[in-house]
Amino acid sequence: MQLKPAKLINILFILFFAVVLPVGNMLGLVSVNSISLWGRYFCFAIAALGIDLIWGYTGIMSMCQAFFFCLGGYCMGMHLLLKATALQQQLLPEFMTWNDITTLPWFWEPFHGFVPALVLSLLVPAAVAFVIGYFIFRSRIKGVYMAIITQALALSMYLLFLRNETNLGGTNGLTNFKTLLGFELHKPGTKLGLYLVTLAMLCVAYGCCYKIVHSKFGKVLQAIRDSEPRVGYTAYRVLHYKLAAFVVAAALGGLAGMLYVPQTGIITPGRMDVKASVEMLMWVALGGRGNLKGAVIGALLVNCVYSYCTSVFPQGWLFILGMLYILTVLYFDKGFLGLFEKIGSKIGIKTNSERYATGSK
Amino acid sequence: MELLLKINGIKSGKWTGPKWLWPVILAGAVLFFAVRVATDSSGTYVQNLFSGISLGSILILVSLGLAIVYGLAGIINMAHGEFLMIGAYTTYSVQVFFTNVLHVQSSNWFFITALPVSFIVAGLAGLLLERLIIRHLYAKPLESLLATWGVSLILIQTARSLFGDLTAVKLPEMLAGGWRVNENLVLPYNRLFIIALTIVVIIALYRTLTATRLGMQIRAVTQNRSMSACLGINTKRIDAMTFFIGSGLAGLAGCAMTLIGNVVPDMGQTYIVDAFLTVVIGGVGKLLGTITAGLGIGIFSKVLEAFFEAVYGKVLILLLIMLFMQFKPRGIFPDKGRTAAD
Numbered sequence: 001m002q003l004k005p006a007k008l009i010n011i012l013f014i015l016f017f018a019v020v021l022p023v024g025n026m027l028g029l030v031s032v033n034s035i036s037l038w039g040r041y042f043c044f045a046i047a048a049l050g051i052d053l054i055w056g057y058t059g060i061m062s063m064c065q066a067f068f069f070c071l072g073g074y075c076m077g078m079h080l081l082l083k084a085t086a087l088q089q090q091l092l093p094e095f096m097t098w099n100d101i102t103t104l105p106w107f108w109e110p111f112h113g114f115v116p117a118l119v120l121s122l123l124v125p126a127a128v129a130f131v132i133g134y135f136i137f138r139s140r141i142k143g144v145y146m147a148i149i150t151q152a153l154a155l156s157m158y159l160l161f162l163r164n165e166t167n168l169g170g171t172n173g174l175t176n177f178k179t180l181l182g183f184e185l186h187k188p189g190t191k192l193g194l195y196l197v198t199l200a201m202l203c204v205a206y207g208c209c210y211k212i213v214h215s216k217f218g219k220v221l222q223a224i225r226d227s228e229p230r231v232g233y234t235a236y237r238v239l240h241y242k243l244a245a246f247v248v249a250a251a252l253g254g255l256a257g258m259l260y261v262p263q264t265g266i267i268t269p270g271r272m273d274v275k276a277s278v279e280m281l282m283w284v285a286l287g288g289r290g291n292l293k294g295a296v297i298g299a300l301l302v303n304c305v306y307s308y309c310t311s312v313f314p315q316g317w318l319f320i321l322g323m324l325y326i327l328t329v330l331y332f333d334k335g336f337l338g339l340f341e342k343i344g345s346k347i348g349i350k351t352n353s354e355r356y357a358t359g360s361k
Numbered sequence: 362m363e364l365l366l367k368i369n370g371i372k373s374g375k376w377t378g379p380k381w382l383w384p385v386i387l388a389g390a391v392l393f394f395a396v397r398v399a400t401d402s403s404g405t406y407v408q409n410l411f412s413g414i415s416l417g418s419i420l421i422l423v424s425l426g427l428a429i430v431y432g433l434a435g436i437i438n439m440a441h442g443e444f445l446m447i448g449a450y451t452t453y454s455v456q457v458f459f460t461n462v463l464h465v466q467s468s469n470w471f472f473i474t475a476l477p478v479s480f481i482v483a484g485l486a487g488l489l490l491e492r493l494i495i496r497h498l499y500a501k502p503l504e505s506l507l508a509t510w511g512v513s514l515i516l517i518q519t520a521r522s523l524f525g526d527l528t529a530v531k532l533p534e535m536l537a538g539g540w541r542v543n544e545n546l547v548l549p550y551n552r553l554f555i556i557a558l559t560i561v562v563i564i565a566l567y568r569t570l571t572a573t574r575l576g577m578q579i580r581a582v583t584q585n586r587s588m589s590a591c592l593g594i595n596t597k598r599i600d601a602m603t604f605f606i607g608s609g610l611a612g613l614a615g616c617a618m619t620l621i622g623n624v625v626p627d628m629g630q631t632y633i634v635d636a637f638l639t640v641v642i643g644g645v646g647k648l649l650g651t652i653t654a655g656l657g658i659g660i661f662s663k664v665l666e667a668f669f670e671a672v673y674g675k676v677l678i679l680l681l682i683m684l685f686m687q688f689k690p691r692g693i694f695p696d697k698g699r700t701a702a703d
Binding site: 143160321 | 431435436437494498501503504506507508510511512513514515518630634637638640641673679682686687688
C-alpha cells in the first residue's frame, strides 16, 4: 500500500501529538505545562479552521472570530464557575456578591448542567452569527465593509463584556474554576486528558472542514469567493451559502473557546478585542489561506513563536508580529504552505493540495 | 446649501435625487435643535450637543483622509489612526523643542508651529508607507488591511519605546478658558478651536479638490483610473499625493487632539473604528457623506451617552448603523448610474 505524502503528514502529525508527547510526559521528559500549552494551541487551531472556512474558502473577511471564540469560552466558563461555587457551598459566584447581586441572573440558570453548557457553547455563537450574518449578508455588505462592520461589532461587544452590569465578571472575566465533571482541573491527569480531548476535537473539526470544502457545498463557497455575481446568476442563493459558512465558522470558534477555558482556567474580555480577531486572521494568512492544513499550521506556528518571543524578549514581540503581517501579505501571499508548494513544484513534487489548487485572487 | 450640494460627490458630481430632500431634513434638524436649545434652561442639552459636535468634528478630521484614500484606491488604511498618533507626538516634540531649545515661554507659538509641522510629518510618514508597502497592494484591499494593521502595531510599539507610556501637551494659553454663554453654560475654547479647524480643513480640502489641477486629477483618478492614465495623468503620483494629504489630515487631527486629551501610543485606536464606520456610512469617497456621518455619529454618541452609559450608547449606535445599512448599503450618498456597478 502506498501512502500519499499528504496523508503521511496527517498521520505523522497525529502520531507525534497523540502518542509521542503523552508518552514523553509519562516518562517525565515533557512537562505538563507544555502539554497544556499545546492543548491551548490546538484550540486556536480549531478557531483558525473556522476562519479559513469563512475567509480562505468563502472570501469573507470576518473580524469577529475572537468574539465567537469568547462566547463559547464564556458559556463553558459559566458552567465551571457555577460548579466551583456549588463546591464551596455558596449560592452565587464571588464577583456577583461584590456587585450586590442577590439572585442568579436568568441567563446563568441553564449552565448548571454540563450537557446544556456544552450544547449552548456551540449554539450561542452559532445563533449570534446567524442573526448578525443574516442582516449583514442580506444587505449585501461585503469586502472591506464587511471587515469594518464585524470589527466594530467585536469592539462594541468587547466594551459590553467589560461592564459589570452584564453580570459576566467585567474586566476580570470568569476564573477560579475547580472541577470539570468531577475531575480537578489543576491535576496533571486532567490536563493531559483535556489535551487529548482537544487534539481529538481538532482532528474531528479538521475532518468536518475537509468534508465541507470538498463537497458540492464547499465548491459553491469557493465559487462565491472567486466571483460572487456569477454564482448568483446561476441561481444559487448566495445569501444562504454565505450565512451557512459564517455560522459554521462561528460554531468552530465557539468549540475552540469551550475547550480553551478549562485549560487556561480564565476567560476575560481581553481575549475578544479587535486585536485578537485580527491576530486570528494572521494565523490563517501566514499558514496559507484556502488550505485547511495552512490554518492549523499557521495557528500553531504563530503561537509557538509568541510563547518563545514573549519569554525571551517581550519588547520585541509586537515588532515581530507587525513584520510578520507585512511580510506575509507582501511576499508570500499563500502563506508558508504556498511557499513550500512553490519550492516543491520547482523540484518536481506534486502535493495533494496542489491538485485541488485553490487559486485565490 | 449650494456649497453642501456641491461637495456631495467628489466621485459622481451631483446629488441626483430630489434636490429639496436633504435641505428639508437639515432645516428640520436645525429647527428641532433650535427649539430644544431655546427651551433648555439648565444648559445640559446644549452642552451635550456641543460636545457631540466637537466629537463629530474630530471624527470628520480623522475620517476625511481615510475617505479620500478609500475613494481613490479602495483600500482601508488600518494604520490611519497611527498617523493621528504621529501628529500628536509631533506636537509634543515641537513643544519640547520650543521650551527646551528655543526657551520660548509663551505656549501659543509652539502650537501654531505644530499645526503645519504635524501635517507635514504625518503626511511624509504616509507617503513612506504608500511607497514601501501599499503601492504593491492596490489590487488587494483585504490583504492591505492586514499589512497596514501590522504597520500600526509597529508604529505603536515604536512610539511606546521612544516616548514612554504617557505624555501630555500643555494647553496653549490662548485656548485656555471658555466662552461663557450664561452661568450654566461654558463652551471651552479648545473645543471651539477644533470645530473651527475642522471647518477650515473642509473648505480647504473642498477648494483643493475642485479648484486646483491636483484636485481635478484626484477626482479623475477616483472616477476612472485607466481612463485618466490614458489621458496622461500620472496615476502613481496622484496615489502618492492623495496618501500624503490623507495622512497629513490625520496628523492635523492628532495635533488638535492634544488639546483635549493625553498623548498615548495607542490613542489612534480609540477613534479608528468610529472613523471606519463614518467612512462606511458616508459612502465611498464622498466628502459630504463623511461630514454628515461624522457629525451624526458624534452627536448621536453624546446624546445617547446622556441617556445611557457610554458603552451602551456605542452598542446602540452600532445597531443603528447595521439597521441603516439594511436600507442604504452603499452609504448615505450612493453612486447613481453606471459608476454604481461593482
